[in-house]
Every structure is written in structure tokens, then in C-alpha cells.
Amino acid sequence: MTTTAQIGTEALRALRIDGARLLRRIDELARIGADPLGGVTRPAFSAEDRQAQQYVRAEAAGAGLRTEVDQAGNVIIRRAHDTVPGPVVLMGSHLDTVLNGGRLDGAYGVLAALEVLQTVVEAGVELVHEPVAVAFANEEGALFPQPFWGSMALTGQTDRLPDDPRDRHGDSLAGPLHLAGGDLAQLGRAAWPPRSVRSYLELHIEQGPVLEELNLPIGVVTDIVGRVVYDVRVRGRAGHAGTTPMGRRRDAAVAMSHVVIAAERTATTAGRCRVATAGCVTVSPGATNVIPSEARISVEFRDESAARIADAATSFVAELRAVAELTGCEIVAEETLRTVPVPTDPALRDLIAACAEDLGHGHTRLPSGAGHDAQIVAEVAPTGMIFVPSLKGLSHTPEEDTAPADLVAGADVLLQAALALGAGDR
């Protein structure tokens, strides 16, 4: 095996990923969980998610790499032989998707990390800090509403996870996690010792319009928004739709509507935070001629400022009391997630920008309006994020797409940043 010193800086800087191989894998992976609406539905710990995990493990094994699944269901990919001891350069993202989502969110970052690792091994480069690739489990929380599950477990933040995680129907995670190779009872063992990670790099689609509008292929992420999520349950009273006078109703659907508008107004009229979304809404019993007795609404607020998130949350909860008063319904809001806004590492921002420059790719610095595993890993290691443009700024929809040349450009920037960090230059 040749060492970094033998290869020399020029040869390292001339190294590129195999773009065709990366694009092929993106297309192949997108077929797993392809849904009738044209998108990809691969919620964490579903059969489709397990198939995606198996696909990535098979591609890694075919490249002569070693893979394992930890107790949280994270897939970890390393060189075949024992790596250099000491902190590693970790690269990755997630394989799970939202319902009817796109083919690139998360998957691109995992496959690019695999591609970088394979390129480094094929070039015979020995580094001071080993590159390791990871597919974090359940970043989205689409089925089991515990987003960032895998990255929280790997970074030893299981105190932020529920002891008895269940999906929206109340079914335990234990079984599906076991099927995915994990072990709920041993979740704590997924945690890596402190200082195991020299740096973490995540390559991701921007999922917004900025890079496309600026016609730039590379984004250097400066910070990642924080988020607070509520599970709001409304209890009214069922009744006959024809015989119950309007003044004697406790209509859970009416209360739900007020809740959704209160959330939206928190961001718009009140301007307390950047965005507010009520993404998951159910009403029961769901019969035309029955006054709804129950409703359940997910509400989330996001902002670059933790103080504004807290202010939005406080005012929203106060609004719920007024809605309960107005509609006679009982309303309970449970906070299920709170992440703080996280800055990326300044030195890694400069490194990513320098790599993009060296590769001749235009770049700019920008915040992320989306949440990422990177904001969880940033609690324990210097973290950097690289964005590539999203066509029409769309994501979390079947139309999610990025130009192939930009996908390859992003992976080359990831390669060069990982090599520089791996060589101990930075």
C-alpha cells in the first residue's frame, strides 16, 4: 500500500471519484422503494429501508470494503483491513426517506461517501485518519417519529431518544430494529467513544432554491436550523352530524383547523420563526355523518435562532389554550423533538471552499433550512456540510432532482476534503 507521502500532494489532488459508478448506484438505489406516485417511499425500518441497507452493503462488499450494522441500525463501512488507530474522518448521511419523497435526499450522501472510500482504497492511499462511511438510521422519522435516531445513538446522545420508541400506530420499534440488524436493548453500545471522530463531512442536496438561482454547483453550509416538533392531540365529542345543534358540539376537526392556522400564523403574521408546518393531520372516526371526536396534528417550527424557536413554541402553546376554550375540546401538546441551531466548523467551511476552488467549482456559503444528521454529530466532532443544487429548489417530493454533473462535482469536493483531513494536513 502506498502512503500519502509516496503518492504526493499533486497526485492526491488529481484524484477523482468514478462519476459513472456513483450515478449508476444512485439510479439503482432509487428503484428500492419506488412508489406508484413516482417518488421514493423508504421509511426507516421498513422492508424497503432494509433492502436499501442490503444494497449498499452488497456494493461495499463488492468493492472489497467491510460493513457492519450497529445496535441502532446504522450501517458502517470501512476498509477491509484493520484501519489506522485513532480518530477517523467520518462521511455519510441517511438512506431512509419521507413518504413519497425523492431519490437523492440522504441517499446521495451515503453513496458519495461509499464512492469516496472506494476511490481512496483503489488508489492505494494510506492516511493518518482513516475515512469511514456511515448510513445513519432513521434521519427523517417518517414512520417511527424519532428523527436523527442513528446519529444520536452513534454520538452517545441516547438520552434524547425515548426508552420505548413506537410508531404512530403505537407499534414498538424493537422488532423492526432487530430485523434491520439492530438491538434496542443494547442501544447504548452503538455509541462511539469520545473523540473517535476527527471530523464529520456530510454531502447533501440543498433542498432549496439558492444554489440554482446563483447558478453555483457547490454550497458551503454555514449553519443548520434548529427545530421544535409537537404531537398535538385533540379530544372532542362524537355526535350525530344531523341532530346535534352547532352550539352543543365539541368538534375535534374544527379545533384541529384552528391549531393548524395558529401554527401557520406563528411564522407568518406573528413572524416569530422562519417556518412553521403542520405536516401530519388525522381526524377520527372519519365518517361523513359523525362529528369528529379526535384529531392529531404534528406541528414543527424552525429557525436559525434558538431564542426565536423558544418564543414560537411558547406562543403556540398559549394559543392552544385559547382554541380549547373556544371549541370546548381538550388539547394536549407533547414536545417530541427539539434540536438547536448548529454552526458548522469554520475550518471545515474554509477547507470545503478551498477544495471547490481547486476543482474549479463555483461555490457560496449558505445556511441549511433543512435538518441533518450533521447537526447531531456536530455536538461531538468538527462538522462540515457540502451542498449541491436542487432543481427548482424542490425536495421531499418525487420531483427532487440534481444535475448529474453537480452530483459528481459534490462528490469530488467530498473526496478532496476527506483526503486533506485524512492526511492530517488540516
Ligand code: HGY
Ligand atoms: O426535515 C428535514 O429537514 C430533513 O429532511 N430531515
Ligand code: MN
Ligand atoms: Mn429529508
Ligand code: MN
Ligand atoms: Mn436529508
